[in-house]
Amino acid sequence: ETGVTQSPTHLIKTRGQQVTLRCSSQSGHNTVSWYQQALGQGPQFIFQYYREEENGRGNFPPRFSGLQFPNYSSELNVNALELDDSALYLCASSRGQGKTGANVLTFGAGSRLTVL
Amino acid sequence: AQSVTQPDIHITVSEGASLELRCNYSYGATPYLFWYVQSPGQGLQLLLKYFSGDTLVQGIKGFEAEFKRSQSSFNLRKPSVHWSDAAEYFCAVGANEPGGYNKLIFGAGTRLAVHP
Numbered sequence A: 001e002t003g004v005t006q007s008p009t010h011l012i013k014t015r016g017q018q019v020t021l022r023c024s025s026q027s028g029h030n031t032v033s034w035y036q037q038a039l040g041q042g043p044q045f046i047f048q049y050y051r052e053e054e055n056g057r058g059n060f061p062p063r064f065s066g067l068q069f070p071n072y073s074s075e076l077n078v079n080a081l082e083l084d085d086s087a088l089y090l091c092a093s094s095r096g097q098g099k100t101g102a103n104v105l106t107f108g109a110g111s112r113l114t115v116l
Numbered sequence B: 001a002q003s004v005t006q007p008d009i010h011i012t013v014s015e016g017a018s019l020e021l022r023c024n025y026s027y028g029a030t031p032y033l034f035w036y037v038q039s040p041g042q043g044l045q046l047l048l049k050y051f052s053g054d055t056l057v058q059g060i061k062g063f064e065a066e067f068k069r070s071q072s073s074f075n076l077r078k079p080s081v082h083w084s085d086a087a088e089y090f091c092a093v094g095a096n097e098p099g100g101y102n103k104l105i106f107g108a109g110t111r112l113a114v115h116p
Helices: none
Strands: A005-007 A010-013 A019-024 A031-037 A044-050 A053-057 A064-068 A074-078 A087-094 A111-115 B003-005 B010-014 B019-021 B024-026 B032-038 B044-050 B056-058 B064-068 B073-078 B087-097 B101-106 B110-115
Touching (some): A031 A074, B003 B101
Antiparallel strands (some): A031 A044, B003 B024, B032 B087, B056 B064
16 A cells, blocks of 8 residues: 655745645545644644545644645645744544544655745 | 653664653543654654553564553663664654544654664
8 A cells, every 4th residue: 555645855935935735645544634843843733634624723823724635635735934834744644534542643754844 | 731741852872772762641531642753854653552451562663662651651662772773753642632633742752863
């Protein structure tokens, strides 16, 4: 089975620009979550998508938005980029609606975003 | 508040030595606990998980962890470290959120260096 793939792997943007990051879920997984990992920190939950709808969000502003497509792939969009948005963005997929903390996530290798 | 603490930011061990990475959690309900490993340029790989039952759980790559409810701890151990174990290790708790979704709450990570 294929794992979680993310693109692009690296990108550089300037402050105020917009960025779109993409994620393909592991085969058989229908839930996608996105995490932000700043340098030297653990990943922080951004939001989760199930059946093409956002069903949970962490402490991130509305300029962070996402989409999930019928094939369960997903996009993370960030508008009006700020310097503090520089981080590794991790996508994770899982099976099921994600109602239990016992849900096992499979992570991609991440997209490293640098904002200048 | 839900949280995960990894007290050791950086640990160095000699190859062949034993290893213990500490993890303490704060969570009101029965915790679902995870250890992930992240190598440079890689995503997060699941080492092991604890949901219920035997408090000593075995994982991949020869790792094990012990859940101690009385100490709110879930320490990771390996009897003999290999140079390829050098990486960053993250402890996480799976949290059920109001609204019917779940997320992982990560610690800040412990960076492991292995001396030959």
